[in-house]
Amino acid sequence: MESAESSKKIINPSHNKSNAGLLVDDSMRVSILSEALPYIQQFAGKRIVIKYGGAAMVNKDLQAAVFRDIALLSSVGVQPVVVHGGGPEINQWLNRLNITPQFKDGLRITNIETMDVVEMVLVGRVNKQIVNGINKVGALSIGLSGIDGRLIEARPFDEGSHGLVGEVSRVNVNILEPILSKGYVPVISSVAASAQGQSYNINADTVAGELAAALNAEKLILLTDTPGILEDKDDQNTLIKKIRLSEARQLIKDGVVSHGMTPKTECCIRALAQGVSAAHIIDGRVAHALLLEVFTDSGIGTMVIGRG
Ligand code: ADP
Ligand code: MG
Numbered sequence: 001m002e003s004a005e006s007s008k009k010i011i012n013p014s015h016n017k018s019n020a021g022l023l024v025d026d027s028m029r030v031s032i033l034s035e036a037l038p039y040i041q042q043f044a045g046k047r048i049v050i051k052y053g054g055a056a057m058v059n060k061d062l063q064a065a066v067f068r069d070i071a072l073l074s075s076v077g078v079q080p081v082v083v084h085g086g087g088p089e090i091n092q093w094l095n096r097l098n099i100t101p102q103f104k105d106g107l108r109i110t111n112i113e114t115m116d117v118v119e120m121v122l123v124g125r126v127n128k129q130i131v132n133g134i135n136k137v138g139a140l141s142i143g144l145s146g147i148d149g150r151l152i153e154a155r156p157f158d159e160g161s162h163g164l165v166g167e168v169s170r171v172n173v174n175i176l177e178p179i180l181s182k183g184y185v186p187v188i189s190s191v192a193a194s195a196q197g198q199s200y201n202i203n204a205d206t207v208a209g210e211l212a213a214a215l216n217a218e219k220l221i222l223l224t225d226t227p228g229i230l231e232d233k234d235d236q237n238t239l240i241k242k243i244r245l246s247e248a249r250q251l252i253k254d255g256v257v258s259h260g261m262t263p264k265t266e267c268c269i270r271a272l273a274q275g276v277s278a279a280h281i282i283d284g285r286v287a288h289a290l291l292l293e294v295f296t297d298s299g300i301g302t303m304v305i306g307r308g
Contacts, residue, residue: 036295043294044077046218047180051208052084052130054225056284063133066223069290070185071139078294079180081211082134082141082187085204086118086126093121105262107157110164110201118201122189123147130187141185146192147199149175152207154192154200166192166200168207171214209267213274220271221293222264223284228302229257229265242303245272268304279304 146152282301
């Protein structure tokens with residue numbers, strides 16, 4: 001039998017090298033599990049669309065925690081659908097090829113040369129790294145882009161003002177149904193083709209929002225590098241924990257939400273307007289942020305709700 005002392009563990013030791021981690025004893029661990037029960041029951045058999053990005057994609061420990069969380073969701077019967085961008089990795093490869101990345105309103109301006117790199121990096125490399133990472137921790141994952149099975153059809157964004165940046169013109173989730181029903185975790189990169197076969201780079205938040213709507217997802221979760229929507233984007237202590245759709249619209253109008261937070265907030269609004277029950281913008285710098293959001297009473301980050 002373990003002594004009381006040895007049964008104490010530090011949550012997430014790899015992120016708490018200073019030993020500042022939480023001490024949990026067995027009774028606490030059991031109550032955490034027990035708190036998860038109603039959520040497991042609520043979400044089993046339901047779809048949760050997760051936009052994976054930011055620090056959680058770059059830091060190896062955070063990456064591993066995300067893959068474990070996704071595997072755990074899948075093994076308790078939730079159907080996670082992962083959508084990813086690949087910002088830093090695309091920039092690295094553009095730099096290697098001496099192409100200067102350009103942004104406008106939080107969106108990458110994409111010429112033909114850049115598009116080739118975006119497609120190679122997102123569909124080829126980043127997508128397979130995520131699939132491999134999820135498989136490694138015991139779930140079964142399959143990688144797709146928006147092009148596969150014509151999952152996402154693209155059209156030029158803002159009449160082509162950003163080059164080959166696209167927006168979603170149609171979603172056809174037929175390809176995902178057999179994948180989900182067999183228990184695979186689809187991992188989707190945000191590249192899609194137009195009806196004419198031109199590849200476009202679409203903001204991954206936008207793709208996640210449209211897929212959540214088309215899949216009748218229970219939740220849309222966007223992982224990013226801030227605690228959520230902040231009242232003052234430069235003050236991490238101004239987190240807005242819960243807002244209604246109408247209030248979220250107002251935050252965009254008032255300029256409280258700007259840059260990369262704009263497509264995030266807009267896609268939450270669109271997903272909710274199309275029937276998704278809740279959309280969350282959460283801090284991917286926190287290890288196991290996904291589990292904290294899905295399986296605890298308090299949740300984490302900003303929750304945008306349709307009504308209430
Ligand atoms: P990701 O890589 O996860 O898509 P982005 O950089 O595109 O992240 O978007 C998140 C960024 O949006 C934040 O780092 C912040 O600079 C900016 N931002 C603008 N307005 C807000 C706001 N009100 N609250 C939080 N972040 C905001
Ligand atoms: Mg972004």
